[in-house]
Amino acid sequence: MQQFIYFFQKFKYFLFFLLLQFIALAITFNNLNFHKNKFVNSANTLSGGLYSRATNISEYWNLKSENKLLADENSRLKNLLKKNITPYLSKDSTVIDSIKYHQKFTFSTAKIINNNYANKFNFLTINKGTNSGIKREMAVINSRGIIGITDNSSRSYARVQSILNRNSKINARLKNSNYFGTLGWDGKAYNTVQLSDLPRQAPLKIGDTIETGGKSTIFPEGIFIGTISKINKGNSADNKVDVALFNDMSNLGFIYVIKNYHKEEIKSIEAQNE
């Protein structure tokens, strides 16, 4: 016993150091795991609140570009509306608006209050949380394309795993054909992501548009991602292509969070197979 106490006395600094290092390591490993991170993130009241104050000041610099984005999106949506309305009006029968009763997705707006894009594992913080119905694993997009997936939410803030995160994996497909692959990021340039596991017979051309494939319960299909910027010739197993993002990930403001109403149903059916 004497020896034991003496040991503690002698090495108390080193033991304390080891204890704290162990805590830091545990938090680091948890943070890298999408399904486990709970403790240390920017979606808590303290850092979230401070970040939202800082953004309130700094967002004035982006008002012009935000306005332009909104105007662009409005014109695109108006064009879509015009496309759809004409055939309905010309029909001489009642139209049951199926969208209204079988709604699958809802969109809610939020604002990005903290944006990282220079690390290897990037996260964003948005100013809405469980109070506004935002939970984990919801899609985050803006008018130009996808941004990420929510991974953690407190009452009024949520953290988003950016597509610029080495852990992110998103189902994506070619717009002109239905060949699909997995979208990931190699951690190098913030404006380029990688689409891998495409079938070899898929016709690829530089400049082809990539969009989300809708084969997961998170992203609806047909949301823009980017264009093919480089095709790797050769016989690598994963058949990777580089995709230049439409979004400028270093300059983000307002975003939409997408909730999927059918998620539970799809998940329960898929769980039966296992």
Next chain:
Amino acid sequence: MNKPFNMATLFIILLFLQVFVLNNILFLDSINPYLYIVFVFLYPLKTNRIPFLFYSFSLGILVDFFSDSGGIHAFSTLSIAYIRLFFVRIYFRKIEADFSFFKLKSESFGKVFNYTVTLTIIHHLILFSFANFSFQNLSNVLLNTLFSSFFTLTLYFLGTYIFTKSE
């Protein structure tokens, strides 16, 4: 002014400076100064090191809170806080009796330079290796360490030059 109050103010100022200003610099898309480690350089030497280790750890973990990086800042800051004493012994040739009189200000520039450069490079190397978290891109890690250390040290020496009173 009393010392504990001084260190507490330094802690808070460095934290907010790091999180709201320096983390957003991103020179050439990735290079940031990590000035908060100055806290480790300046904290007075004491015989009981438990509080010092704890404060360094909490400074690191608070920076992590804001930058969503898990515990990598806490890990690297705590590492240099623990090995600081070793370098104080090597560079300044101090024994335990001198600790309460030790001041970074009164030491010669060469010794202070060696001390800060060593600790900064060790901190940044650990930080970027953890941030990278794989064995690929090692050259990237080394370059980042080099540039960021240069950036941090420049800021630190400019800061000390500006904020020390001339006598």
